Structures are given as structure tokens and as C-alpha cells.
Amino acid sequence: MDLDALRTMYDFKGRTVVITGGAGILGGEMACALAGCNANVAILDRDTAPAERLKGRLHSAAGRSMATGWRRCAMPSCAARASSGP
DSSP states (O other): OOHHHHHHHTOOTTOEEEEETTTSHHHHHHHHHHHHTTOEEEEEESOHHHHHHHHHHHTTSSSOEEEEEOOTTOSHHHHHHHHHOO
């Protein structure tokens, strides 16, 4: 199977994918692959600098991309639930 056949089978045009930890090695490669398949990619990571660099790599892909910082339990209500248990 050639690359064009794969792109036809996995065309994510009009779909948005959110990748948490997206600036890491594995997440970054997933983001590149999905952007290459026309997906809109949102990269969430604790460190925004590598996420922004990855966004630059995705700029040439057909889909759109965005990068943003993200911290677990950043909201007070989330932190309260986490400390109170299930």
C-alpha cells in the first residue's frame, strides 16, 4: 500500500484531535501523523515552549494546529475533588 492510499483511507479533514502531552516524543509524532492526515490538531502540554515548536513543524500540514499549556487540576473545584477522594 502506498502513501496516497493511506491518506485516502485516513482522511481526517474537518475533524479535531486533542493530544495531551502532545509536545513529548510520542505525542509529537502522533500530532505530525494526524496533521498529515488533514486533522486539526490541538497540542496540550505542561510546557508550552516545546508545544509551540511542534506547532511550527505542523504549520506546513494541511490541517490547522494550536498549542497551549495545561496543568492537571488547575481549577480550585478540580483540586478540591482530587483531595477529597472518589
